[in-house]
Amino acid sequence: MKKTSAQSSISSPKSEQDLALRQPLYVVVAHTLQKEIEQGKYTVGSVLPTEEMLVDRFQVSRHTIRQALRELKDQGLIQARAGIGTIVRTQPGKIWMMSGLNSLVDLLEFATETEMHILNTSTVTADRHLVKMIKCELGSKWLHMEILRCLPDQPRPLSFLKVYVQPKYAPKLKKLKHMREPIYAVLEREYGVRIAEVRQELTADSLDHDIAELVDATPGQAALSIIRHYYDSRGELVQIALGYYPSGRYTQTTRIHSKLDE
Amino acid sequence: MKKTSAQSSISSPKSEQDLALRQPLYVVVAHTLQKEIEQGKYTVGSVLPTEEMLVDRFQVSRHTIRQALRELKDQGLIQARAGIGTIVRTQPGKIWMMSGLNSLVDLLEFATETEMHILNTSTVTADRHLVKMIKCELGSKWLHMEILRCLPDQPRPLSFLKVYVQPKYAPKLKKLKHMREPIYAVLEREYGVRIAEVRQELTADSLDHDIAELVDATPGQAALSIIRHYYDSRGELVQIALGYYPSGRYTQTTRIHSKLDE
């Protein structure tokens, strides 16, 4: 007499869960609310239903509702204040599409909008120079690809990428010449790999002659250089990308929130 | 017979709580564990005590332990995996001190280590140019300060900052010429303002002549330009900072995690 009062309005009890969605309840709730915010059901500045009302609506415990709201809070989507309620802060996607990078979802979705032209592909062993560049293990082997990333309606490339992928994923990658989807999407489709975390390191640099020519920029021009390490859900490093973004073509916004301060 | 079994080993029952620390239990637990990781009690790669053991040790519920661990997880400090345990991923502070920016705490602590030389102070009204630069409201008034930020043992400045602060905080700021603490610390000490969120926008630029001279760099050299908007816990904008970091003097690392993907 405890199991009978479970889910009702958000996902069918057992039929649809078989193939696709066996997701936790709080994820379902969070997604539902996020979609509704995107669709304008709750506008920026407006107040979300109280936790108790959401409990009634989704027929889950307050604990589950709060966990869902915490996800949205961590994304900077909403802001909760005791005594007031939960207000919508920003509309996801809309404004930040091209520049935003607040969550992994944003990062990956942004990558989807670009075209990838693969210049060359090779297999490399990490020497000291490469170890220093991308902070991998000495002697480790990698599939190396050089890529130009372009936006559909822009004359000049967005960036030049040097990508290093674990060799076990080489078969499906090494013959590619052109992609409309990022490499992580290929890995997911072909190998079932899901990226769970990205760590990136960001500096300013001057473009050298070779790269400047590739991206149609002037040598010495300022550029963002970004090194990204991609990890799967088990914490294994699957991909490293080194990107050069000439100044004026890319801006990155980040949100840093405080929960633990002293 | 429920309240008597509360806190014991982490904070004295009622004596020390009066003046300073009336913090939630999970914050205390999180801080304690973080300090212990910093001090090497748990090294990188090692396994933290199980949640049940932590329940015994801190004499709090598992829910509270999990909330504490979630804080550390969100910072990228630890990684939990079912069936395995909770492993330490990175040692906070140590390596990333100069470069790291994973949480607001890192950002603010990093700022503490620098010396600020205030070049000049003035009051400005936002014109179209300023609105475009720092994305504030047209006609709003700001206390403007130009600052050189230096690291104690480095010959050249780390960065040049143009800072805009709400005029209501001007009295305690406008006569300053030198600080060993960042502006937010002054605001907190003098006005009780606590920064709860920072949004930053990051691009690469070439240094113009004036700024290059100030930071002892060559004109045209690449630099990170970072715009930061500081908000308090009520979501009010209290400060905007525009920083120029010549290439080679500053690197920023960020961690992006996925919890909600579809």
Added chain:
DNA sequence: AGGTATTTGTTCGTATGTATT
């Protein structure tokens, strides 16, 4: 100004599911 209702924040307890060894 002050008290009460509302709403989120924190904390306890308990049970079951899932991943790993």
Added chain:
DNA sequence: GAATACATACGAACAAATACC
């Protein structure tokens, strides 16, 4: 398959912040 350890989910209560009268 069994034991271990984290993940998810239920319920309940009180505290703290805010709004309203």
